[in-house]
Amino acid sequence: MEDQIIRVETRATVEPDALARLLQLVSERQRDDERLIRFLAFRLKIDGFKTTQKFLSRKLIEVERCRFRGYLYDFLKDDEERKTCQDV
Numbered sequence: 001m002e003d004q005i006i007r008v009e010t011r012a013t014v015e016p017d018a019l020a021r022l023l024q025l026v027s028e029r030q031r032d033d034e035r036l037i038r039f040l041a042f043r044l045k046i047d048g049f050k051t052t053q054k055f056l057s058r059k060l061i062e063v064e065r066c067r068f069r070g071y072l073y074d075f076l077k078d079d080e081e082r083k084t085c086q087d088v
Contacts, residue, residue, distance in 0.1 A: 014041045018049045025056055026072060036073040 022040050023031050030036060043052045059076055062068075068075050 014045050015049075018044055021049075022052060022056060025053070025060060030072050033071060033073055036071070036076075039073055039076060 019037070019041055022044065023037070026036065040052065040056065043055065047055070059072075063072065063075055
């Protein structure tokens, strides 16, 4: 099954330098989260660098305002995390 998975972060259509620049915005402890890397690579492929950078910057501000201490990936993918955060 593993050989059937297409790893978007390693595809030629995603510029490794652009992905690395996006990851510089993320805290150091989160940069090795493979789920986050794949999520950002997908957004980068679909939306391009500037749009993904703006999206990530907005979400990082939300995370900080909410004092969210979990994994950034969980916050980005899970509407429930964002809903609980908006109540704070």
